Amino acid sequence: MSLDATWVVAWMTAAAAAIADQAPTLNDLDRAIGDGDHGENMNRGFTAVRDAVRELPDGAQPAEVLRASAMKLISSVGGAAGPLYGTALLRASDAVAGLSEVDSAHVLALLEAALGGIEDRGHAAPGDKTMVDAWSVAVDAARSAVAEGRTSAEILDAAADGAESGAETTDAMLPHKGRASYLGERAVGHRDPGAVSTAIILLAAAEAAK
Amino acid sequence: MTAATDRRLVSLVVVSHSDLIAKGVAEVVSQMSPDVVVETAGGTPLGGVGTDVERVMTAIRSAERGAGVVVLTDLGSAVLSAETALELLGDDDVVAVKISDGPLVEGGVAAGVRAQTGGDVDDVLAASLAHVVTRPADSPTSHEDGGSGYLRTATLVNADGLHARPAAEFVKLATSLGVKMTVNGKDARSLLGILSLGLAQGATVDIATDDPGGTAAVDRLIELVESGFSGQR
Incomplete structure (x- = not known):
């Protein structure tokens, strides 16, 4: 399918359902190395996003759906994840501004812009045991898929797989950012909840493109 | 004797996870710097602990008097919320806004005094960042x-x-x-x-x-x- 505004709405709706489903898991992961509310916060935020994208007028562009979603996340997630994911979607919106359909090159641009927003906002780099570890592997995988001439849906699949494996690599990492960094060595062996929610969201993007 | 009398002063915004902390810092700052506008953005809209981007944006807009705003933050997501607020305010005609990661109380008081004495946004930001640790100076x-x-x-x-x-x-x-x-x-x-x-x-x-x-x-x-x-x- 072509990736138009309907895809973004389907993406956000699928993400909301998956986050709601896995909120207890995200809470558990966060309880181990943070303050235990990542699932609850993300569920509140994506429920608001899901309701907001339903209300958008017909003929809205992908960038408009992304921007509306970003604003909802910023205003309703609470905690650090709101500004981080909100900035990701704001920058993603800028990357596809004016387009009614997102082609494969712009799928990559969208993902790169989202990663850039998260890095700028969180001042985190790969290896810090944050959501950047999922996003950066996802973007690398998407870049390779574009170079191989894959379709948009295949690129999103590659990104989702990359995010999943990037999240897994956070298990062994020592945290350098956020509340988990207060734990130092004790956080090793635990998966970063933000990296896991990233994998959930990017899987939803790929599923929505099918 | 200073030229500051008809010049607008830099304003401050205090962002904290707690409304009580934000208001308490503003109270102390205002006591020492009575002419400086200090707005607060503490806690979540429902009265919980956390930070809220929209509150930060509102506080910056209402603090602004034309000379710029220095935003003081407590920890973690307060900085993220403040930076996100700035990104969203980017299109607005807010003059100059700087975010400080100096200590909230001491930095706030120092920033207030510098604003009260007519410092510009960069002066006020620098005052808020100055560390309490001793540094080499002339004996x-x-x-x-x-x-x-x-x-x-x-x-x-x-x-x-x-x-x-x-x-x-x-x-x-x-x-x-x-x-x-x-x-x-x-x-x-x-x-x-x-x-x-x-x-x-x-x-x-x-x-x-x-x-x-x-x-x-x-x-x-x-x-x-x-x-x-x-x-x-």
């Missing part, structure tokens, strides 16, 4: 040895010593005089530097300058100290 004895400086000594007679409001009054006067002076080796315009000296009632202060034209300024500060800070309000 007062070097002025005596060099022979070119001017040094006077006085004893703190007031109950608070060089702390709290007296310290703020001292820094305000030192800043307004426009002469580079030190107090026990610290920059006389640095509130955090002076507070770090921990000078209590009965302590001796050495006020010095290398500026040949600065003797009157040193005398004014000595006069303030010897008066017990009684004549300033």
